[in-house]
Amino acid sequence: MEKIMMKGNEALAEGAIRAGCRFFAGYPITPQNEVPEYMSRRMPEVDGVFLQAESEVSAINMVYGAGGAGCRAMTSSSSPGISLKQEGISYIACAQVPCVIVNVARGGPGLGGLTSSQADYFQATKGGGHGDYRLIVFSPGTVQEMVDLIGLAFDKADEYRNPAMILSDAIMGQMMEPVVLPEMRDLQQINKPWATTGMKNRGQNLINSLGLLPEDLVRINQELQEKYKRIEANEVRYAVEDVDDADLVLVAYGTSSRIARSAMGLARKEGKKVGLLRPITLWPFPKQPLADLAAAGKRFLVVEMSVGQMVEDVILAVNDRSKVDFFGVPNGAVPTVRQVYNRIMEIL
Amino acid sequence: MEKIMMKGNEALAEGAIRAGCRFFAGYPITPQNEVPEYMSRRMPEVDGVFLQAESEVSAINMVYGAGGAGCRAMTSSSSPGISLKQEGISYIACAQVPCVIVNVARGGPGLGGLTSSQADYFQATKGGGHGDYRLIVFSPGTVQEMVDLIGLAFDKADEYRNPAMILSDAIMGQMMEPVVLPEMRDLQQINKPWATTGMKNRGQNLINSLGLLPEDLVRINQELQEKYKRIEANEVRYAVEDVDDADLVLVAYGTSSRIARSAMGLARKEGKKVGLLRPITLWPFPKQPLADLAAAGKRFLVVEMSVGQMVEDVILAVNDRSKVDFFGVPNGAVPTVRQVYNRIMEIL
Amino acid sequence: MAKIDINEERCKGCELCVHACPKGILALADKFNNQGYRPVEILDAEKCIGCAFCARMCPDVAIEVYK
Amino acid sequence: MAKIDINEERCKGCELCVHACPKGILALADKFNNQGYRPVEILDAEKCIGCAFCARMCPDVAIEVYK
Amino acid sequence: MTHEIICAGFGGQGVMLIGQLIAYAGMVEGKNVSWVPSYGPEMRGGTANCSVVVSDEPVGSPVISEPNGVIAMNQPSLERFLPVVKPGGVLVYNSSLITMKETRDDLHIIAVPANELATELGNSKVSNLVALGAFLQKTNVVTADGIEKALEKVLPPHRHKLIPLNLEALRKGMALV
Amino acid sequence: MTHEIICAGFGGQGVMLIGQLIAYAGMVEGKNVSWVPSYGPEMRGGTANCSVVVSDEPVGSPVISEPNGVIAMNQPSLERFLPVVKPGGVLVYNSSLITMKETRDDLHIIAVPANELATELGNSKVSNLVALGAFLQKTNVVTADGIEKALEKVLPPHRHKLIPLNLEALRKGMALV
Amino acid sequence: MQKVFERPKALSDKKMHYCPGCTHGIVHRLVAEAIDHFGLQEKTIGVAPVGCAVLAYEYFNLDFQEAAHGRAPAVATGIKRVLPESVVFTYQGDGDLASIGLAEIVHAATRGEKITVIFINNAIYGMTGGQMAPTTLPGQKTTTSPYGRDTSRVGFPIRVCELLNTLDGPAYLARVSMHDPKNVLQAGKAIKKAFQVQLEGKGFSLVEVLSSCPTNWGMTPNQALKWVEEKMVPYYPLGVFRTPEEVSSCDA
Amino acid sequence: MQKVFERPKALSDKKMHYCPGCTHGIVHRLVAEAIDHFGLQEKTIGVAPVGCAVLAYEYFNLDFQEAAHGRAPAVATGIKRVLPESVVFTYQGDGDLASIGLAEIVHAATRGEKITVIFINNAIYGMTGGQMAPTTLPGQKTTTSPYGRDTSRVGFPIRVCELLNTLDGPAYLARVSMHDPKNVLQAGKAIKKAFQVQLEGKGFSLVEVLSSCPTNWGMTPNQALKWVEEKMVPYYPLGVFRTPEEVSSCDA
Numbered sequence A, B: 001m002e003k004i005m006m007k008g009n010e011a012l013a014e015g016a017i018r019a020g021c022r023f024f025a026g027y028p029i030t031p032q033n034e035v036p037e038y039m040s041r042r043m044p045e046v047d048g049v050f051l052q053a054e055s056e057v058s059a060i061n062m063v064y065g066a067g068g069a070g071c072r073a074m075t076s077s078s079s080p081g082i083s084l085k086q087e088g089i090s091y092i093a094c095a096q097v098p099c100v101i102v103n104v105a106r107g108g109p110g111l112g113g114l115t116s117s118q119a120d121y122f123q124a125t126k127g128g129g130h131g132d133y134r135l136i137v138f139s140p141g142t143v144q145e146m147v148d149l150i151g152l153a154f155d156k157a158d159e160y161r162n163p164a165m166i167l168s169d170a171i172m173g174q175m176m177e178p179v180v181l182p183e184m185r186d187l188q189q190i191n192k193p194w195a196t197t198g199m200k201n202r203g204q205n206l207i208n209s210l211g212l213l214p215e216d217l218v219r220i221n222q223e224l225q226e227k228y229k230r231i232e233a234n235e236v237r238y239a240v241e242d243v244d245d246a247d248l249v250l251v252a253y254g255t256s257s258r259i260a261r262s263a264m265g266l267a268r269k270e271g272k273k274v275g276l277l278r279p280i281t282l283w284p285f286p287k288q289p290l291a292d293l294a295a296a297g298k299r300f301l302v303v304e305m306s307v308g309q310m311v312e313d314v315i316l317a318v319n320d321r322s323k324v325d326f327f328g329v330p331n332g333a334v335p336t337v338r339q340v341y342n343r344i345m346e347i348l
Numbered sequence C, D: 001m002a003k004i005d006i007n008e009e010r011c012k013g014c015e016l017c018v019h020a021c022p023k024g025i026l027a028l029a030d031k032f033n034n035q036g037y038r039p040v041e042i043l044d045a046e047k048c049i050g051c052a053f054c055a056r057m058c059p060d061v062a063i064e065v066y067k
Numbered sequence E, F: 001m002t003h004e005i006i007c008a009g010f011g012g013q014g015v016m017l018i019g020q021l022i023a024y025a026g027m028v029e030g031k032n033v034s035w036v037p038s039y040g041p042e043m044r045g046g047t048a049n050c051s052v053v054v055s056d057e058p059v060g061s062p063v064i065s066e067p068n069g070v071i072a073m074n075q076p077s078l079e080r081f082l083p084v085v086k087p088g089g090v091l092v093y094n095s096s097l098i099t100m101k102e103t104r105d106d107l108h109i110i111a112v113p114a115n116e117l118a119t120e121l122g123n124s125k126v127s128n129l130v131a132l133g134a135f136l137q138k139t140n141v142v143t144a145d146g147i148e149k150a151l152e153k154v155l156p157p158h159r160h161k162l163i164p165l166n167l168e169a170l171r172k173g174m175a176l177v
Numbered sequence G, H: 001m002q003k004v005f006e007r008p009k010a011l012s013d014k015k016m017h018y019c020p021g022c023t024h025g026i027v028h029r030l031v032a033e034a035i036d037h038f039g040l041q042e043k044t045i046g047v048a049p050v051g052c053a054v055l056a057y058e059y060f061n062l063d064f065q066e067a068a069h070g071r072a073p074a075v076a077t078g079i080k081r082v083l084p085e086s087v088v089f090t091y092q093g094d095g096d097l098a099s100i101g102l103a104e105i106v107h108a109a110t111r112g113e114k115i116t117v118i119f120i121n122n123a124i125y126g127m128t129g130g131q132m133a134p135t136t137l138p139g140q141k142t143t144t145s146p147y148g149r150d151t152s153r154v155g156f157p158i159r160v161c162e163l164l165n166t167l168d169g170p171a172y173l174a175r176v177s178m179h180d181p182k183n184v185l186q187a188g189k190a191i192k193k194a195f196q197v198q199l200e201g202k203g204f205s206l207v208e209v210l211s212s213c214p215t216n217w218g219m220t221p222n223q224a225l226k227w228v229e230e231k232m233v234p235y236y237p238l239g240v241f242r243t244p245e246e247v248s249s250c251d252a
């Protein structure tokens, strides 16, 4: 299969189309503009729909409609735009509409800047909108994974009738790497008997997030929680490198996992036993693997492009069985390999 | 001082006015409609501004403008509306505009229902908008505290130039209890040399959240983080009851702290040594007091009207020095005193 | 010859049909239905001309008309 | 008698003034300023009538006019 | 002593008002009190109730799941709350609109033909106060004096002229027990 | 061996393109590669740069803070990156636009009058390829053949007619070293 | 004897939760009749608003999606774009459509989105208990304009049909009223026409229905209809604002 | 010799980051001249948008707030309501004002908010690299309408002045253009008038400025102005749409 160089954002867009995405609604925002721009060229070629919505709020609600009507639907944005989508995301999660939301995160808070960021981790994995809901959150570590994980995101979204999120960042979106694209997916196989397509030969289908009677709302939430348990049991994904003999395990995702890997390489050259655990799903979070490593006596260094968010989940997973250190940078900055290396050397 | 019976929402509104709030922008949503309705009657009497905004998005941005111009400004809403405000909240936090945001939370996710909820804890304390920012989050446990804490929220917002949030819920907002109202505050004392009031006899004032140069964004974030450290050091508030001899300490805030207190009463009658720690600030979270109690050998039972959010902060605070149990209910339901009591009896 | 059929259980006694009837032959009954409302009844069925004004104004679609 | 004053460092060489000048006496210089642009210069200062069309069209407010 | 009371009925029957009156009177009489409403999903009509706590100690949970007093003004309310009243508790029901199908012998159950009695007073709208009277006579949660003071606070000024009628209804209910 | 290269200059000087060419050629030649751009805040103009990694091992950090190769096409870029090149690294600079104020003796520094040489070829726009040629001749990160293949991929079809000119510029730069 | 007026098939059997005399119910019937008329039950998807009609999906025998407050046009857009053969309509109140959802309705209209919008203008926020709406009349008292809508402070009502009529996207725009049987008949025709415009692929269609909210206006249902006629109609003139020339005449 | 044209005081000394020939700079000057003209520097608060003019606060010598994308009218409302004696203006692009911020501008206008809005219609999203705007002309190529704006798929441009002119709230609405010195002069007058309307407390004022984006249109600055004249002006007719009768004539 042919390798080509692609920008992360474009690879993601092409990956979505090959995974059967036929509806995209988005709104321009740097550093993800390549996604809507690519979709605007490409969707007409596959008889799909590209819409530039009037706002992020509208875009997420268009996706609610299209996803609820049975189409593989997606929206993408960057941090401030994702904040605007929070009400819609909460609705989609509650109404169990499968769809994919992409956040090519940038520096915040507020208008922030165009640098890379991982300070939207909490928003993606816990906070965000109102209520007890969860997104399946994937974090690509290479441009190839931008392609692979968006396909997986569509599959898992459909499988669980749950919105999935790709939490990427400016560097991942803008960088080029070689990728191998998958074949175009056959769309006929996706059967969605619950979708609102007109009540031909069946009763009413309803896409809804309202539980006006308390008992209805309880039932909705119980159903959601049971589903989340299943997802937690089955969908944890992560990658490890050189952890077996490691004294110290770096924990990092996305761009910072790349930096951590380089720092690990430097440290290994100095004879330091350092490994890397890279969560690929941020929710469900790889708690058990971390707990196991802790039980095996390893220490941890969490590396993030934020002042510390995922580190809380690492601590919760490790739960004081082992020491967890943290290296982060305020938004605007990108951790350098040297900085992480120095931190490793301080610890070991 | 005269005691009167007031609804939580109305007490909050009157408390805000007496604390010097002179700008309110909001949008109707149950169960907080009494707040804007009260403001619409009362603001004209104190030469303040009441505006029914066209949406929650607009309301939070009006508050940005009014707060940035130096006025004590406030908005209130309930869960879905608060989700819509997340972009604005992130801007306000970054631009360091003091103001108060009230969430009279209701059942979620999505459109949800009109019952009470504490499932917006994560949103208020960590997630919510994009970027590494924090709100000072107060959680009233009585109607009297609706009055007292909104006053404190305005003071702390001004002191730290940081948005403060009142995280309440449907029951707190709708219930009536006796309250004593404070005197009307003198507004002259609040000096805001940074406010945009026109550049008379000084240079330009700027309310802004942009850091287009990476180094500017780093500086902004460093400034924010330093401020957050100061707040964490100085502004933790909580209440304890009967913890000294307790084997088990209940941890609960707002409405569920009331239920927990009743359950504690029942359990004490059975000779069980149960205490209560009620966080009044949800951020900064009372980590140290919990850690101290853990060190003193106490176990914990966290009670929430959610499937478990604050419990993570309790675990992080206690950090495996002691066992943390949890009792929660899915949105739609309110924990009963009996349920919590039974849970206590199971544990002890 | 015309006739109307009132579904008493749907009726909420709003009286919009009463005001709409050109013949003035509708009025609220003196009883309550299970919803707790006084349903409308026809006083002088003979006079009904089947114009369906009543039905058209009924928010609860509680009236059917025959002609 | 009229005269214009061009702030070369502000000029971005967009030529809007060049097209606006009714006398056709403006053109880009052959040098670069510190911003990396070729600034505009006046070719035939005598002919300037001080109409300020150039200044009015300058997005960078790089021209002042005397009369 | 802690009284945990639920007042329930159709919207429009004034159950919220009597709940507030108990709470206000309790406050006037130096007790700790709370009042919480609970509405059904209907715009108008439908069933509503409120929880009132009157206590010598600070009020814990304002939401009551096991009341020791209930005033039920319509059939659905009776059916919902009869099973949850604490043994030894007091249940007053509006026998004008309710037919008791099942009963409990561990409670003090009082049938009050509230609508009829109110109509006797010339205004069926005060049936709530009649039921309240019967409830207070039995439970002594607050006094009639307390209710009188509460009426002045709770009713808006333009409805103060109705206070005498309300008090009459209250006494009529008290006289029943 | 891992090459970590930064190409920097004014927007419009084609530094992004030469970075992409190196990466693409690296891929064609079987290496692991990555390319990351970095723009200034200006709408147009201003300074831009890209980080390119070409390595025998999987690429770790695509963002480079300590390059071992730099191509600097304008003064601000030289000033920013000269201090951070790793000892023993290669720095090619466009001497047509840059005056070297300070220098380092632990680097291979190559001055290329890129604009002049490009203008000799009749098109000042290919100054980037001239500089690239010099850089590749010195470092052997990728081959001229690789660049030729890369040009076909990276340039849009309607600009393929410019490939010969670009290659000529590349060779002109290579000849310099 | 023949049935000359019956319950349309597209309505379910459920009793509606609307207050006595609320005209939401009449509009529901008219929409259902239009669906029956064109035989669209198997291909229609409705979009319910947040507002008193939030439970509309219980009353219509149709597939439905329940949208977030104000976002029904965006949701309908998503549905219609992926199911272009279907018929999609939204049912929205004035708070929903003209306040929080204003950007969505204007943009759906200017895009010429092939959907039908039923817009209930009752000059108030019904569901939340009677707050001021963008369509509340000058001087009108509501729970958030307790001293009457003061135009010098809070400005003027929005006339939605007139506003949308400045766009090139809409194919059909009409304003009708519920205040008497004749106008209800007229409204039914407009609603049918709006669906026909969608069926024929002409573009965006919207019918604004002047409606009553007896509960929050504090009037009897009949007084409320009088108020519609006497106060609202003069402010919101009835009529067809835009109609596609080429649409075949509606036989409804 | 006397200076007959000079840099206004309300502009700072900073060099602007706009592309060569971008008319944002001209509009900045005109706004600054209006502020100087009425002597408003000490009481004006500007609200910057998200768009190419996001850094406007660096170029004006005035207090400023930087608003979220599209929300400048809400921010300005907040400021003006608490500082009623101040002069508040927003400066917004067409993506900012007519797309994401449409509800905010319509509602500020209908409220009759006493603010001034400078609306830069350049038919494109400049800052983000040339995507389609609500004002992009039919057939116009942008990075998200790569085959040209296809009105049958994405609908028609919005004419903001015409849209707002259906409301009772605005006091002054005008459309001007930057395409030649005469029109720039005209634009300056309209902007002064808009501030005057605010100063006299007449209500909401907005000036729509047809502007160029040579960079994203792929034209030279001069070609771009020709395009404004030849393509945009016919689609967006120039003129005053609304003016308060009673406003004293502007001596500008």
Ligand SMILES: Cc1ncc(C[n+]2csc(CCOP(=O)(O)OP(=O)(O)O)c2C)c(N)n1
Binding pocket: B027, B028, B029, B030, B056, B080, B081, B084, G050, G051, G052, G053, G069, G092, G093, G094, G095, G096, G097, G120, G122, G124, G125, G126, G127, G128, G133
């Ligand atoms: C984001 C959000 N904001 C506010 C609300 C509360 N809310 C529910 S219905 C409604 C307005 C209803 O008014 P309208 O649209 O006019 O419909 P009506 O009830 O009058 O038919 C509001 C504000 C909500 N559910 N979600």
Ligand SMILES: Cc1ncc(C[n+]2csc(CCOP(=O)(O)OP(=O)(O)O)c2C)c(N)n1
Binding pocket: A027, A028, A029, A030, A056, A080, A081, A084, H050, H051, H052, H053, H069, H092, H093, H094, H095, H096, H097, H120, H122, H124, H125, H126, H127, H128, H133
């Ligand atoms: C919520 C949000 N969405 C999107 C963006 C990205 N964004 C920045 S500027 C802009 C549009 C600019 O276009 P316009 O308003 O027309 O101004 P111009 O640059 O053309 O002057 C967008 C979409 C953002 N910053 N925030």
Ligand code: SF4
Binding pocket: C004, C020, C021, C022, C023, C024, C025, C026, C047, C048, C049, C050, C051, C052, C053, C054, C055, C065
């Ligand atoms: S059909 Fe006409 S005449 Fe008969 S009852 Fe109804 S309104 Fe009256």
Ligand code: SF4
Binding pocket: C006, C010, C011, C012, C013, C014, C015, C016, C017, C018, C039, C040, C054, C057, C058, C059, C060, C061, C062, C063, G021
């Ligand atoms: S209009 Fe319908 S609901 Fe109203 S009284 Fe008549 S039949 Fe009953």
Ligand code: SF4
Binding pocket: D004, D020, D021, D022, D023, D024, D025, D026, D047, D048, D049, D050, D051, D052, D053, D054, D055, D065
């Ligand atoms: S002032 Fe007039 S004549 Fe003189 S240079 Fe400028 S445009 Fe030309």
Ligand code: SF4
Binding pocket: D006, D010, D011, D012, D013, D014, D015, D016, D017, D018, D039, D040, D054, D057, D058, D059, D060, D061, D062, D063, H021
């Ligand atoms: S208009 Fe201004 S920036 Fe443009 S060339 Fe003339 S002086 Fe220079």
Ligand code: SF4
Binding pocket: E043, E044, G017, G018, G019, G021, G022, G023, G024, G052, G122, G126, G127, G212, G213, G214, G215, G216
């Ligand atoms: S509140 Fe008003 S709009 Fe809502 S159902 Fe009742 S009468 Fe109708």
Ligand code: SF4
Binding pocket: F043, F044, H017, H018, H019, H021, H022, H023, H024, H052, H122, H126, H127, H212, H213, H214, H215, H216
């Ligand atoms: S991108 Fe366009 S609008 Fe923005 S500064 Fe450049 S020319 Fe002006």
Ligand SMILES: [Mg+2]
Binding pocket: G093, G094, G095, G120, G121, G122, G123, G124, G125, G126, G133
């Ligand atoms: Mg309404």
Ligand SMILES: [Mg+2]
Binding pocket: H093, H094, H095, H120, H121, H122, H123, H124, H125, H126, H133
């Ligand atoms: Mg623009």
